[in-house]
Each structure stands twice: as C-alpha cells, then as structure tokens.
Amino acid sequence: MIRNVIYGILLALMSVCLALAQTDAVPQDSAGTAPAAISPPQPVTGLTAKDTPDDHGHSITLKWTLSPDDQGGAHSVRTYEVFRWVPFFMDSMHARQYSVDSLMGLQTLWRRYLPFAKDSIKYFEKSGNAETARRFADTVAYIEKRTSTLRGEIKSLQRGIENDWERAPQAHAQYPNGGEWQMVGQTFAGQGNYVNSGQKDNTASDYLPNGCNFYYRVDAVTADPKIRTSSEIVGPVQATGQWYNVGRTPSLFATGIFVLLVLLFVRAARKGKELYVRPLAGIEAVDEAIGRATEMGKPILYVLGLGTAADIATIASFTVLARVAKRVAEYQTELIVPTYDPIVMSVAQETIKSAYADAGRPDSYREEIVFFVTQNQFAYVSAVNGIMLRQHPATNVYMGKFFAESLILAETGALAGSIQISGTDEIAQIPFFVVACDYTLIGEELYAASAYLGREPVLLGSLKAQDYAKAAVIILAILGAIAVNFGWTEFREIFRVVR
Amino acid sequence: MDFSTFLWTSFAAFLTLAIFSFLYKDNPLYKFAEHLFVGVSAGYFVVILFHNGLSPNLLQRLSDGDWYYLWLNSLRPWYIIPGILGILMFSRFSKKWAWVSRYPMAIYIGIAAGVAIPLEMTNRVLRQMVASMTPINWGNFLGSGYLDIASGYSEVIILTGAVSALVYFFFSTPHRGAIGGIAKYGIWILMLGFGATFGFTVMNRISLFANRIQFLWVNWMKNAFNVKGVNPQADTSYMLAFTVVALIFVGYVVWEIMKKFRKAETA
Incomplete structure (x- = not known):
C-alpha cells in the first residue's frame, strides 16, 4: 500500500519535471507566438582575392571579414561558400576531354576483347554453332574497321582540345556573359580565408588556368542552405606563377x-693545406677485413642497399666501393656486388671498372662482379641471404640506404660468421646494424668515410x-x-x- | 573453399613454411622458395615498370604524335629527350659504345643532387634548427607549474641532446677534452634513441610474424580442414593433398637428420 503511494508521488513528480522541461525547450516570446524563422544573415565584408604568392600559379587566395552573424543569433552563419564565375567554355572543354578519355578506354577494351572474340569464333565453328560464330565474326570485323580510324579520331580530338585551350582567357574576359557561378569551396563559420587551388594539367577536371580573369563571391550560409547572403563580387584576378619563392x-x-x-x-x-679528419673505426677496419678475406680465400660481399643512384647515401657508398674494389684488385680477392636498382648496377660497374684500372689490374675486372637481382625488397634479401650462406663471404659490407631488410641481412651475415661493416643514414635502421655488425658508420660518418678514404681535396x-x-x-x-x-x-x- | 583455392592457399602455406625452414639452416625447400620469389618478383617488376613508368610517363604523353616522325609532331615533343636518354643506357651492351651510357647517368645523378640539396638544407637543417629554438617552460622546470615536471626538462634535453649529438659528428677535431666529453654525451643520447627505435621496430616485426601465423591457422588450417565446422566443403581429397605435402616435408626432415647421424658416425 505504502509502496504504491510512493510510486504515485514519484510518477507525479516526473510528470511535473517533464512538463517544466518542455516549457524550457520551446522558447516563446512575450506574446506567446511561434519561434522566429531564420532570417538572411549579414554578408561578409572586405572580400579580397589575390594570386597565391610563391607558387607555380593555378591558385587564388581569398580573405574576408566574417559576417557579424557568424555563429550567433537566429540567423547564425554556419558555413561560407566560395563561388567562382566559370564560363560555359570550361565545361564544354572538360566534356570534350571526357569524351577523349572514354574513346581511349573503348580502345583499350576492344584491344583486350579481340583475342577473346577470335577464339570464340573458332570455338563455335568447331562446335557447329555457325550462327553464333558469324555474330562474333561480324563484331570482330566491325571492331577492326573502327579501330583503324579510332586512333586518328582520338589524335585529332586531342589536338583540337589543346588548341582550343588557348581561348580560355578570352572566354573568361566575357564576364558576366556566357557563364555561371560555380561553388569551388566551403569553409566553416569562424574561418575567413580560402585558397582556391586547381591543377596545372588541363586534362584534370579542376584545371585552373593561369592568366585568366577570375571573379569570386562568398555566400554566408545559415542552417537552412536556401537562406544565405552573397558578398560583393571581387575581380578580375589572375593566377600567375612566380620564379622565386620568397x-x-x-x-x-x-x-x-x-x-x-x-x-x-x-x-x-x-x-x-693539411686537413685533419679523425679516424673512423669502421673504415679503418675495411682494409683489415679485406686482408682477412684474402687470407681465407673467400669472397667479399658488398651490398649497396635499396637506394637509387640519386640517394646521397648510395653516392657515398660508391666512393667506399671504389676503395674496396681497388684493394680487392690489388689482393686478387673475389668481390660480389648484388644490386637492387638497375641504374645503381650500371654506376657500380663503372666504379669497380675504374678501381680495377687504378690498381693496375684492368684485366681482372669482370662484368659479373656486379649483377642485378630484383626490385622487390624481400626477394632481394632472400637472394643475398642465399649468397651469404652458400658462398660464405669472409666480409660483408653494407653501405647505403637500407630499410626493413637491414636486420635480416646483418643477422644472416653474423650467422654465417662473416666480419660485417655497415653504414647508413637511415636512422631507423642504424640500431639493427649496431647490434648485428662488427663496425657501424652512423649517419653522417658514411659521408665522412668517402672523404676519409678518398683523401681527395673536393671531398676533404x-x-x-x-x-x-x-x-x-x-x-x-x-x-x-x-x-x-x-x-x-x-x-x-x-x-x-x-x- | 573450393579445391583450386585450397591448392593455392596450401601452396602459399607451403612457401611460408619453406621460408621459415631457413631458421633451421639453408635447405632445398628454402632454395626453391627463394628462387621462385626472386624470379617472380623480377618478372613482375618488368611488367610494373612498363605499366606504371614507361607507359604513363613516356608513351602516353607522346601518343598523340606519330612514330614516323619520331613523335616530334606530338604536342609535347620534349618528352622524347628522356626517352632518348633511356635508350642510351642500352649502349652498355656494347663494349665499344658503353661510354655513351655515362651521359644519362651523369644527368640523372646531377638532377637528383640539385633537387636534393635545397630540400635537405630546408628539412634537415633549417627546420630542425628552428624546432630546437623552443621556449623553456620555467614554471614546470622549477616544479612550480603543472604536475608534469618532465615536460619542463624535455626542452633542455632536446637542445643539449641535439647539440651534443652534432658535436659527435665533428670530424675535423679529435674527440678529446671538453669536445670528447660532449661527444660522449652525444653518443649516449644517440644510443638511447636507437634503443627506442629498436624496440619499436621489433614490435612491428612481431606483428608481421603474428599475421603469418594467423594466415597459417585461419586461412589455411581452419578453412581447408573444416576445423570447428568452418568449411563444410572440405572433403577427403583435401586431407589427401595435405598428407602428400606433409609426407614430403617429414621425409625431408628425416633425411636431413639421418644425414647428420651418418656424418657423425663417419667422423
């Protein structure tokens, strides 16, 4: 009985609270009328549009003073929409480009379809289905006929488009005739700037040509996208590229x-002038390691890493390789240089060839010393690992750019009992070399090594x-x-x- | 999983195990997997290079010209220049003309160095230098600010660490006296950094290993052999195929062990 009374009181209290909450949630004016509808906000002011400085062009920077209704009041501005006047000419050019892309796609599709269609003719002829075979033959004949003319059509369309793009500045100069306002960007409330960047490639859909007159306006938009106020129009402004980036x-x-x-x-x-360079333990060890390999009658493995010939670490590695190759030529030891990059392979061959000539042993040089393995990281590693375990090099030298394969290489080398000298400027890989190699050149020491070894005035x-x-x-x-x-x-x- | 998918998944599992067998020692199974991997990737690389490099960057850009005019009537005829430089690389096949290939190589390295120098100066020197010019939060440093006292010290550690590590890379002065002391502090800082990197990377590698084990268990064992009713299609032919492969594996291992014993006996 008492429990029912308590439940009743609680229910009554909850009803009162709900009623009060609903009263708070719907604000009513003193006259008791419905809430005010969203009214158009005040526009943004001080809109400026300038060419984005210090770039290659194809970009315009817009700035404006926020609307006084930015994030406030019933006509609060939620977003700003940036509009640019675009002549119909641009749309027609993009449409033409699209048709070229479609024709090129069709060409590729037909090229792939033809062998299948020809096989189908043979298949249906064999199986006695002459009607289907004939249909396929008709299709093949049509495709072959059209393919011969299609290429010419595509070419002439491409040339036409390329020539017509030159009319873009004239089309923009027709403002406000023959064009429309298109939204090119949007910012949230509170942000008073926008960079309208486009592509420089005229085949891209957002191509923004240099040297054309652009006109902009910014709309202050409320929660209801239909209720908005446009700013004054600014323009003309042109995008231009600069030679110097301040x-x-x-x-x-x-x-x-x-x-x-x-x-x-x-x-x-x-x-x-005598220029002092402090001794580098890793480099001092190179001669010792080559001597050891000669005594043992085993080869020296030199790994240039996964870098391209343009990487500074690989370039530094070539200098060390030249030194190693010279010593190897003098001691008549075997050298193995598996490479990951074809250009690196060519440069390494040249380097070693010169080193052998410097050592007075050009006859000992063989092209096979340097060879290309593959350009797949882990396939390369598995191949180098195989060389380490099958040819048992006395010394492994890893100099250049290394990535995830560094520990796998160095660990296998340690397992094979070789002396290991490493050097890389890849900070994330140095720890692996430090733990698994006898000597490691840390970062810039690799660059210093080339100067230390070469003793050439330029390097020193x-x-x-x-x-x-x-x-x-x-x-x-x-x-x-x-x-x-x-x-x-x-x-x-x-x-x-x-x- | 149909039978053909089963076969391919089993082959992938076999290759995974063959590569793992390297942990024991170099063996024919590893050699098979290694040569297959290298061969396939080299062939794949050629195709990738053609479709992602040569075709979009050269052939497609010249495609509006005519071969009869050596594409010089193309809208972008200048793309013929890198094409010619590339062709010059083939002169390496001739001993007499091999020197010609040095020109494209020299141009390539020269351009790369020209692009790299200002980038390195900007990203590795100036941006790092500016980043080290940080105001020290003295409130935290003296322990009178927030509870996180370490954040007060971190700016000091970053600055002294960067400076001393740079001193370590001084090559034209012997590392003795004060310079030697600072350089020693620098190498300690470097080693601390390397230790952290080492641990982080090893964690990543373990996740790769876990992924492989997951493949063996989920993609292969569970699906192929209907463990816990995952693959009701699995039938006796699956088990037969697996048994054959497993027997080859076991046979090889037994042969290796026997060989070891025989060697020990002869010794």
Whole structure:
C-alpha cells in the first residue's frame, strides 16, 4: 500500500519535471507566438582575392571579414561558400576531354576483347554453332574497321582540345556573359580565408588556368542552405606563377653560405693545406677485413642497399666501393656486388671498372662482379641471404640506404660468421646494424668515410665545410633558444622556411 | 573453399613454411622458395615498370604524335629527350659504345643532387634548427607549474641532446677534452634513441610474424580442414593433398637428420 503511494508521488513528480522541461525547450516570446524563422544573415565584408604568392600559379587566395552573424543569433552563419564565375567554355572543354578519355578506354577494351572474340569464333565453328560464330565474326570485323580510324579520331580530338585551350582567357574576359557561378569551396563559420587551388594539367577536371580573369563571391550560409547572403563580387584576378619563392630565402642563403665554405676549403685542400679528419673505426677496419678475406680465400660481399643512384647515401657508398674494389684488385680477392636498382648496377660497374684500372689490374675486372637481382625488397634479401650462406663471404659490407631488410641481412651475415661493416643514414635502421655488425658508420660518418678514404681535396674540403656548418648550427640553435626564452621570437623567424 | 583455392592457399602455406625452414639452416625447400620469389618478383617488376613508368610517363604523353616522325609532331615533343636518354643506357651492351651510357647517368645523378640539396638544407637543417629554438617552460622546470615536471626538462634535453649529438659528428677535431666529453654525451643520447627505435621496430616485426601465423591457422588450417565446422566443403581429397605435402616435408626432415647421424658416425 505504502509502496504504491510512493510510486504515485514519484510518477507525479516526473510528470511535473517533464512538463517544466518542455516549457524550457520551446522558447516563446512575450506574446506567446511561434519561434522566429531564420532570417538572411549579414554578408561578409572586405572580400579580397589575390594570386597565391610563391607558387607555380593555378591558385587564388581569398580573405574576408566574417559576417557579424557568424555563429550567433537566429540567423547564425554556419558555413561560407566560395563561388567562382566559370564560363560555359570550361565545361564544354572538360566534356570534350571526357569524351577523349572514354574513346581511349573503348580502345583499350576492344584491344583486350579481340583475342577473346577470335577464339570464340573458332570455338563455335568447331562446335557447329555457325550462327553464333558469324555474330562474333561480324563484331570482330566491325571492331577492326573502327579501330583503324579510332586512333586518328582520338589524335585529332586531342589536338583540337589543346588548341582550343588557348581561348580560355578570352572566354573568361566575357564576364558576366556566357557563364555561371560555380561553388569551388566551403569553409566553416569562424574561418575567413580560402585558397582556391586547381591543377596545372588541363586534362584534370579542376584545371585552373593561369592568366585568366577570375571573379569570386562568398555566400554566408545559415542552417537552412536556401537562406544565405552573397558578398560583393571581387575581380578580375589572375593566377600567375612566380620564379622565386620568397618563403625559401633562408634556404637560399644557407645553401649559398655552405657552397662558399665548400669552395674555400676545397681551394685550401688543393693548395696542399693539411686537413685533419679523425679516424673512423669502421673504415679503418675495411682494409683489415679485406686482408682477412684474402687470407681465407673467400669472397667479399658488398651490398649497396635499396637506394637509387640519386640517394646521397648510395653516392657515398660508391666512393667506399671504389676503395674496396681497388684493394680487392690489388689482393686478387673475389668481390660480389648484388644490386637492387638497375641504374645503381650500371654506376657500380663503372666504379669497380675504374678501381680495377687504378690498381693496375684492368684485366681482372669482370662484368659479373656486379649483377642485378630484383626490385622487390624481400626477394632481394632472400637472394643475398642465399649468397651469404652458400658462398660464405669472409666480409660483408653494407653501405647505403637500407630499410626493413637491414636486420635480416646483418643477422644472416653474423650467422654465417662473416666480419660485417655497415653504414647508413637511415636512422631507423642504424640500431639493427649496431647490434648485428662488427663496425657501424652512423649517419653522417658514411659521408665522412668517402672523404676519409678518398683523401681527395673536393671531398676533404666539403667535409671541413660541413663541420663549420655544424658549428654554425650549434651556435645559432643555442643563441636562438636564449633569444626565444627572453621573448625575442623574431630571431627564430629569420631562419624559418615558410613553404 | 573450393579445391583450386585450397591448392593455392596450401601452396602459399607451403612457401611460408619453406621460408621459415631457413631458421633451421639453408635447405632445398628454402632454395626453391627463394628462387621462385626472386624470379617472380623480377618478372613482375618488368611488367610494373612498363605499366606504371614507361607507359604513363613516356608513351602516353607522346601518343598523340606519330612514330614516323619520331613523335616530334606530338604536342609535347620534349618528352622524347628522356626517352632518348633511356635508350642510351642500352649502349652498355656494347663494349665499344658503353661510354655513351655515362651521359644519362651523369644527368640523372646531377638532377637528383640539385633537387636534393635545397630540400635537405630546408628539412634537415633549417627546420630542425628552428624546432630546437623552443621556449623553456620555467614554471614546470622549477616544479612550480603543472604536475608534469618532465615536460619542463624535455626542452633542455632536446637542445643539449641535439647539440651534443652534432658535436659527435665533428670530424675535423679529435674527440678529446671538453669536445670528447660532449661527444660522449652525444653518443649516449644517440644510443638511447636507437634503443627506442629498436624496440619499436621489433614490435612491428612481431606483428608481421603474428599475421603469418594467423594466415597459417585461419586461412589455411581452419578453412581447408573444416576445423570447428568452418568449411563444410572440405572433403577427403583435401586431407589427401595435405598428407602428400606433409609426407614430403617429414621425409625431408628425416633425411636431413639421418644425414647428420651418418656424418657423425663417419667422423
């Protein structure tokens, strides 16, 4: 009985609370009328459109002052929609490009379909289904006839499009006739800028040509997309490319100073000035390792890594390879160089050939010393692992760019009992070499190794210049940290590369 | 799983096990898997290179020209230049003309170095230098700010670590005295970083291994042999095929062990 009374009271209380909540949820004005409908917001002001600086063109930067109704009131602005006036000419050009793409697709499709259709004719002729065979034969004949003309059609269409693109500036100059406003972007409330970037390739759907007059407007849009207010129209504005990126000025100065230092030290080295380079244990061990291989009568395996001939680490590795090859030629030891990249293979062959000639043993050089394996990372590793276990090289040298295969290689080499010397500038791979190899050149030591071995003025000079550059970086970093901590942040901004 | 899918999945499982057999020692099964892998990937590479490199970057761009005019009537005839440079690489097949291939190689390396130098200067020198110019949160450093005192020290550690690691890479000064001390601190910092990288990467490798084991158990064992009713299609032919392969494997292992024993006896 008491329980029923308590339930009754609780139910009554809940009903009262619900009623109160509903009253709060629907605001009513003093007259008790329905809530006010969304009204058009105030437009954005101060809209500017300028060519995006320091780029190759094909981009316009827009800025505006937010609408006073940005995120406030019943006519709150939720988004800003950016519109550009686009002549119908652009749409027709894109449509023509689309038809070219479709014809090219059809050409490919037919090329693949023809063998199947020809086989089908044979099959149905054999099985006695002459009617179906005839249909296939008709199709083949039609495709073959059309294919011969299709290529010419595609070519002429492509040329027509390419020539007609030259009319893009004239079409844009017709504003406001012969075109329409198209939305090109959208930002959320609170954001008063937008970069309208397009492609430079005129076959792309968002191609934005340079040198054309563009007109823009920005709509302040409410929760109801139909209720919006457009800004004033700005234009004409043209996208243009710049030859010089101002934001990268610090990089230009730093590179210039560094080049100057290199030239100075190379000159000093050429004049015979003694430039000290501290000994590198890994490189000192190279001669010892080659000697060991000669004594044991076993080959030396030199792995250039997975880098291309354009990677700095691979280029440094070529210098070390030249030194190793020269010693190998002098001691008449066997050298094995499996490569991952065909260009690296060609450069390595040239390097070794020159080294053998320098050692006075050009006759000992064989093309087979360097060979291409494959350009699949783990297939390459399995092949090199196989060489290690079957040919038992006395010394393994890994110099260059390495990735996930570093530990697999180094571990197999250790298992085979070879002396291992490694060097890479891939920071993530150095730990694996450190644990599994006898000597490791860490990062920049690989670049220094080439100078240390070659003793050439150019290399020594650049190494010395690098040291001075490092000293400058250290001093500037410390000075910058002090300056920033004392609130002088402008000092840091001098060195910031913007884009 | 139909029989043909079963066969292919079993072949993949066989290759996985063949590669794992390398953990024991180099053997014919590993050699088979290795040569198959290398051969297939080399062939695959040629096709990929043609379809992803040569065709879109050269042939398609010249496709609006005519072979009769050496594509010089194309809208973009300048693409013929890299094409010619590429063809020059084939001169390596002739001993007399091999020197010609040095020109494309020199151009390639020269362009690459030209592109790389400003990028390296920007990304590896200037951006890193600017990033090390960070204000120190003195409130945290002195322990009077937030509870996370370490965040106060981190900026100091980053700056001193970066500076000392750079000192380690000084090659024109012997590492003695103060320079030697700083360089030693630098190499410690480097080793700490390497240790963290090592642990992180090993974790990744273990996940790769787990993936392989998952393949063997889920894709192969469970599906092929109807473990827990996963694949009701599995019939005796599946088991027969598996038994044949398993017998070859076991036979090989027994042969290896016998060989070892015989060797020991002769010794």
